[in-house]
Amino acid sequence: MNVLVLGAGQLARMMSLAGAPLNIETNAFDVISQKVVHPLTQSVVNNDLEDAISRADVITAEFEHIPHDILTLCEKSGKFLPNTDAIKAGGDRRLEKTLLDSANVKNAKHYVIHTRQDFDEAIQYVGLPMVLKSALGGYDGKGQWRLKSMDDVDAVWCEMDQCIQASSGQAIVAEEFVPFDREVSLVGARGKNGEVVVYPLAENIHVNGVLSLSTAIEDRALQAQAKEMFTAVANSLNYTGVLALEFFDVKGTLLVNEIAPRVHNSGHWTQQGAETCQFENHLRAVCGLPLGSTTLIRPTCMINILGEDTLPDTILSTEGCHVHWYGKTKRPGRKMGHINVCAKSTSELQHLMCSLAEILDKNAYPAIHEYANKWQ
Ligand code: AMP
Numbered sequence: 001m002n003v004l005v006l007g008a009g010q011l012a013r014m015m016s017l018a019g020a021p022l023n024i025e026t027n028a029f030d031v032i033s034q035k036v037v038h039p040l041t042q043s044v045v046n047n048d049l050e051d052a053i054s055r056a057d058v059i060t061a062e063f064e065h066i067p068h069d070i071l072t073l074c075e076k077s078g079k080f081l082p083n084t085d086a087i088k089a090g091g092d093r094r095l096e097k098t099l100l101d102s103a104n105v106k107n108a109k110h111y112v113i114h115t116r117q118d119f120d121e122a123i124q125y126v127g128l129p130m131v132l133k134s135a136l137g138g139y140d141g142k143g144q145w146r147l148k149s150m151d152d153v154d155a156v157w158c159e160m161d162q163c164i165q166a167s168s169g170q171a172i173v174a175e176e177f178v179p180f181d182r183e184v185s186l187v188g189a190r191g192k193n194g195e196v197v198v199y200p201l202a203e204n205i206h207v208n209g210v211l212s213l214s215t216a217i218e219d220r221a222l223q224a225q226a227k228e229m230f231t232a233v234a235n236s237l238n239y240t241g242v243l244a245l246e247f248f249d250v251k252g253t254l255l256v257n258e259i260a261p262r263v264h265n266s267g268h269w270t271q272q273g274a275e276t277c278q279f280e281n282h283l284r285a286v287c288g289l290p291l292g293s294t295t296l297i298r299p300t301c302m303i304n305i306l307g308e309d310t311l312p313d314t315i316l317s318t319e320g321c322h323v324h325w326y327g328k329t330k331r332p333g334r335k336m337g338h339i340n341v342c343a344k345s346t347s348e349l350q351h352l353m354c355s356l357a358e359i360l361d362k363n364a365y366p367a368i369h370e371y372a373n374k375w376q
Contacts, residue, residue, distance in 0.1 A: 001287045002092060004029060004052055005039065006070065007062035010326035010335065011263050011279075015062070015270070018279035024287060027052060031066060040327075053077050060241060060286045062262055064090035065137065081192075081240040081286040082261055089237070090261040093135045093173040100256055103236040106228045108248075109257045113172040119157055123147075123173035129177040132156065134163050136170050144209070146177070178255060180248035180359040184217070186226040187244045187267035189281040190234040192288050197281070198227050199274055199294045202266045202302075204246070205367045210333065212367035213268040215301040215349075216273050225254050232296050242267070242282035247257065265304065265335070272340040273300025298342050299349040303356070305337040308364050314357065316337060320352055350375040 001024045005012040008028035012031065016026040016039040028039040035364060046052045046129035053073065054058060059080045064087050074080040089095040100107045110298035112135070122130070127149070134143035143163065145156050150244060164170050183206065188198030201223055205213040230245050233256075237243075244264030247254040267278035276284075278293025284291055305311070309330040315321050325337040343349035357365075357372035 001025070001283075001332065002027070002055060002057050003283060003286065004036070004056035004059045005062050006059065006066050006074065007031060008039060008042065009036050009062060010328070011062035012335075013326060014245075014268075014324070015263065015279045015283060016040055018271075018277055019283045022280070022283065022289070024283050026235075027056070027281075028062075029070075031070070032114050032351060042327075049073070050266065053079070058286045060282070061087055064088075064261055066091075082237065082243070086237045086239055086243075086261040090259055093133055093258075096173060096259055097173065099233065099236065099259070103232040105232050105256055106254065108178050109176040111174045113160070113174055116157060116161070119153070119160070119172075119174075123150075123153070126176050127294045131177055132160060132174045133173050133175065134170060135173050136167065138290070142209070169286070178248045178250060178257075180255075180278050182249045183246065183257070184222065184226070184249050184254070185214075185244055185246045185264065185266040186223075186230050187242060187264050187270070187278050188230050188234070188294070189242045189278075189285045189291050190239045191291050192240050192279065194235070196227075196231050196234060197294045198223075199232055199267060199270055199278070200296045201226055202269060204266050205370070207367050210304070210306065210335075211265050212306070212365075213301060213305055213371060214269055216269055216296055218296070220247065222252065222254065229256060237261075241285045242278050256301050265338075266302075268324070268338050269300040269302040269340055270294075271324070272342050273298060298344060299346045299352060300340055300342045301349060303339045303341065303365065303368060304311065304335060306364070307332045307334055307336065309336055311339070312359050315356070318356070320349075321356075 003026045005028045006032040012028040027036050035044045036052040059074045071084045072170040075084045089099045111125045113119050129148045132145040136302040160172050183204045184201045202218045203217045219321050242263045244260040246257045263278045263282050270277040275295045320342045322340040343352050357368045362369045
């Protein structure tokens with residue numbers, strides 16, 4: 001099988017690594033350079049997207065902000081999975097909310113803003129405090145505002161209006177501020193035949209809007225609730241592939257924060273913690289192969305490496321630590337790699353995480369230090 005991935009970042013890279021044992025060959029389309037590259041070496045394998053499309057058995061995507069003309073081209077080939085609607089819903093918060101509402105999936109109260117009058121109506125409807133998010137192009141907490149007091153309305157509107165004017169089709173989605181206890185996510189796969197499998201939920205810790213730690217958790221009641229919501233979204237999109245739902249857990253009730261129509265950072269732990277990793281299951285799904293088991297094989301936590309390109313050697317020599325670099329050039333805050341930390345039991349994992357907090361710098365890995373303070 002030959003799979004063409006739209007996007008040539010770390011997710012395409014990890015798909016390529018997971019596909020090799022199944023004889024699935026992957027190429028990646030770099031949306032910036034407009035070239036088809038090898039996902040590991042980044043060397044150019046084809047300058048012509050249309051030719052690469054005709055050679056591929058299947059086309060899929062590793063991110064949702066894909067130019068619509070490229071999506072149309074891929075959809076026309078009849079080989080593109082999951083589908084354009086799913087990718088568009090993941091890249092536009094308005095479509096995402098419409099999808100959730102029409103699938104009867106709980107999410108935060110919201111209102112779409114194009115004008116100052118809409119903003120006033122949103123304040124009436126949603127109430128303060130509220131979170132405001134750009135409909136297009138926002139990720140990892142970028143393009144967001146918090147409105148806590150009416151004193152700040154003019155200043156926030158000024159920034160939002162600039163954002164709306166800066167790109168065509170842009171709008172702002174106002175959301176009620178959700179007083180969540182924690183953030184969790186569910187990664188799962190839907191096969192071409194409609195079969196749905198999900199991994200255990202992951203509890204996620206974000207720092208400045210960016211994922212920092214993801215830990216697989218076992219919570220039967222929450223898992224059942226999440227799977228029901230996942231299935232509703234996946235079925236209503238007639239989805240094929242891996243899909244992720246991010247939730248707020250409010251006293252045991254889940255609200256969807258966002259959906260990602262692709263393999264997801266909060267599912268990287270599955271590389272060492274699950275019977276079949278999310279990357280392999282995505283390829284299995286889009287290639288029409290049977291889905292692999294999503295069973296948790298050992299307690300696992302993923303630590304994102306942000307803005308750092310080296311690690312102390314002790315990490316590599318520590319039993320249970322698995323390092324994954326993405327081969328990227330260092331930039332402040334950039335996702336450079338991750339460490340999957342595995343143990344035989346939850347208490348051993350907590351112990352191991354506390355010992356890693358002594359090795360990893362507090363400024364670069366603040367969430368592990370918070371974790372260690374909680375469990376020590
Ligand atoms: P997002 O880009 O939508 O994932 O938002 C980034 C982070 O902002 C989330 O992971 C939450 O920690 C926080 N956040 C987003 N939306 C809300 C909300 N409606 N209420 C409270 N916190 C939020």
